[in-house]
Amino acid sequence: MSRSPLAADPARSRGREFPGTSDETRGPRSAFQRDRDRIIHSIAFRRLRSKTQVFVAPEGDHYRTRLTHSLEVAQIGRVIARALGLDEDLTEALCLAHDIGHPPFGHAGEDALDNALTEHGGFDHNAQTLRTLMRLESPYCTHEGLNLSWEVLEGLAKHNGPVEAPHWALAELDAAFPLDLGTWPSLEAQVAAVADDIAYDNHDIDDGLRAGFLELDDLLTLDFIADQWREVERRFPHAPRDRQLRELVRGQIGWMVNDVLAHTRASTKGIEDRAQIAVSDRALAGFSPAMHAAERRLKAFMYAKLYYHPEQTATAEKANTVIVQLWDAYCEDPSRMGSRWADSLPAEEPHRSRHIADYIAGMSDQYALERVREFFGDAPGDLSNV
Template sequence: MAAPYACDATQTRGRLVAEQESSFRSPFQRDRDRIIHASAFRRLKHKTQVFVENEGDYFRTRLTHSIEVAQVARTISGALGLNGELTEAVALAHDLGHTPFGHTGEEALDVLMSPYGGFDHNVQALKIVTSLERHYAEWDGLNLTWETLEGIAKHNGPVLDPPFALTDYNRVHDLELTTHASAEAQVAALSDDVAYNNHDLHDGLRAELFTDDEICELPIVGEAYKEVDRLYPNIDAYRRRHEALRRVFGVMVSDVIDTSRAMLANTEAQYSDDIRALGYQVVRFSDPLWSDLKQIRAFLFARMYRAPSVVQMRKDVTQVVNDLFPLFLNDPAHLPSEWRADVAAAADQTALARIVADYIAGMTDRFALDTHKRLVTG
């Protein structure tokens, strides 16, 4: 049964461009489906999560990560009585704005864009779904509902100092940036943490950056391995690892559900807007679990995100972005023909820089590498 503070698709605040709704799909389901069919969503298949896409077939990409986040989000949302379709839509869209090479590419592009307002992948995700996807006859973007757009913009909390791209859109479609988002969007944000805390351990083990014995020293993880060893003393190493990490997953999901259920009950909220007006997040980890997760994150930072091979990869791909940005900025003729109309309409250097950033941000890892080889290194 739906909780009273769940977002009700029949009471949506609607879309920027009014359209006839489906007779057999809810507005939030249509949002989810449009996101899945978007070009930007397909490109996530070849975008870095931690390891560059060509480093191995088994590592997570932004696409598989987004699917895992959506699965976790749907589970938590259902347990809390929230709207699963809205939760899933926000979860699937949350990384649409990522550049090639993941956070490394984003950091490089943000530095290059600093004279022009900077770059942020969350803002870019909103720009993609409101402008850059150009497939529909009557509008640019995907014409998503207000609730889904709000979730994309604010799933990490209120945006108190929004960059230009966000304020520009907010002038025509007020997303109430200074308030918290719906409980559904908050679930999507926490599900992101659940997913990467688990799968980065798995990918780091597969990459042999650390061992099972080493992560057994971590909170939550060590207890999970002990339980598996007790239940299955003769299990092979790969199954042992999988059984342990799925238990780590379960601990995080259960903690979010239990903690958030208690938080929500204490609010006495009766409408989705009551959640937005609270002034604090209601979907969260418990304090003890959050403390444990900080230890896991510190381990991953030292042993995975700053591993020598990963650091070298970061240096190499940063150079790719650093080379491509000025090349396109100084000679926009290198941009594809379908981008030329935007270039011709650019009012100044800042507008041109944003077009170049949009183009580079949309690249996949391998397309960026191939373009760099073709235009820069020969």
């Protein structure tokens, strides 16, 4: 596939926050390849293996975590980027890093930290991704953070499009290294965002069916899924049901990817340079209007049937309690965080509370549960709902 003139060019990157710090002797890699590798080698990325995707602290090892989800997003993103002639390395880096700011227990943990920081600016997982990569994850001797390229940081900051009212964490980082928050990001960033939607829409169906929280008959009330299912039955009438269901998920992904390719090619027709992407009045890479409407219906279904399933809600409440208990424990006795974090605890608010939130946000699900058991003797009920 030839390279599109709209692809981000690592040789023309807008640079890094801390210039002059790259060690070019460590292999012949482009700026975006270095970014991807820094992300993969980070502690924050490794911790994703034990962070909730849909199911909190699952007992089964077949369910997705934030790590496996991020890998699946990267696979879908690379396919789309390659077909469109975009920079695959930038796309992959964005896909791999997009969930690094999630605290333990997913959105339940995020809600708990947001409430704890009500008087200190709140908590936002997307802003926390930037905060982690730019300030907290610091393996280098010469600067804070991973010192990723501007294009990676911009794409992560604008994962959901232009940002008109940045969260305090993002505002602080933008002041230090401006990311043009009011404009659209690169096509690679837009591809990473839609790859995220494709991955979790369809892989959450897979996990929901496997766990018994979703029923096929309910899914087939969505006409576009029913169409896919009829095609699966036509092609593989004698296959076992579990294989047919996995074929259904694969078919859904392919259907969505092909729609993104067709719509993006049509949307970018007549766009001659990357500067036009930034000032567009809409995303140029993404679903067609018809697919967008279908995907909204699917999301509404998933919220009703899976994400807000009574068992999921009950587990989320217990997870919320774990974070509240940890918050209270560390506020009461910061030494429980260990010397490195306790010794660097700011004396004044809001920095003090934000420091504690940084510590909790970095935890895996299991580490958070272990600390609650250590401090209080037990966790609030069984948190495994599968």
